Amino acid sequence: MSHPLRQHIEELVKLTDEEFAFILGHFEQIKKRKHQYLVQEGDVVKKEFWIIKGCLKSSFIDNDGKEHILQFGMENWWITDYESFVKQTKSKISIDCIEDSELLYITLENRDKLTSEMHKMERFWARKSKFGRIALQNRVLSLLQNSAKERYDLLLQQYPQLFQRVPKKMIASYLGVSRETLSRLNS
Template identity: 60%
Template sequence: MSKLLREHFEKITALTDQEFDYILSHFTTKKLKKHQFLVQAGDQVKYDYFVVKGLLKASFTNNDGKEHILQFAMEDWWVSDFQAYFNQTEAILDIDCIEAVEVLCLSLTNREKLCSEMHKIEHFFRRKSNFGYIALQSRILSLLNSSAKERYEELLQRSPILFQRVPKTLIASYLGVSRETLSRLSS
């Protein structure tokens, strides 16, 4: 399972075997079954999670019990409640497993330690954060401006695999449309 992590780092920065082994020693592993929670609202969020296997969703449930899906995450993605992780506050998101999941867990202390010790790891995480920032900005523009049909088509183009692995009810929740609207869009 460490092979995927190494390939992931090396998309941005080359690593020697020793460097990678050292980095890997700062991660722990965790396995969860389908439907289990990786993070629950109210938890202390100790880790950022790199997904080695499986599929999860990060969502916010409001006072009326309505769930808004913020993010899906699958192999080669990171997922956490980043606000709670970076600010060391309580989670406001739930992160649960749509499929059985294996993740590599990186604590904030170990992340900062690696970034401080290895300039190339600081570089890696800066680049990742930039990509993430751009993706969120696109999502905001899409929420502000696009129609349900446009949001559906964007998601289909960007992540076609999601449509094979995620139940349609959850895709609808991510897009902010009803299950009926989604059926009309996908027919």
């Protein structure tokens, strides 16, 4: 069976064995425990992560100390603070592990090298970025348009396993509703 990252990339672009070995050579593997951070607010983010196993969240703490969840991440998802990573500015968000997690990461430098040298990988990430943009576009539409109940139902339908793996208060924070509202929706 081929490497899970290879399977993932080959959903969009086909690779030879040599190409995949070259790509994989640009990544490092790490493990993090539940509650450990990949990115802390204020970091200048140098890495993009791909989740082999585990569950993570990227989130923002507002001035009142309230957490707002931007994104969850599970197996086969990419996660980083794209603003900090792309612009090399200080991160406004944090990324931490909801479960013990195994990840691959690529540094900005290696990612630039890889996309410059391999048009296929530029193409792969360009497509991934498009899909990320589409998901965010739908999230904006949903925040503007849908009731809390509708947002809850949509999330449950798209990512049923999130509801098994993530505490209710985090689901509430992702949906932008209070925990009390979520309890009502959930009953």
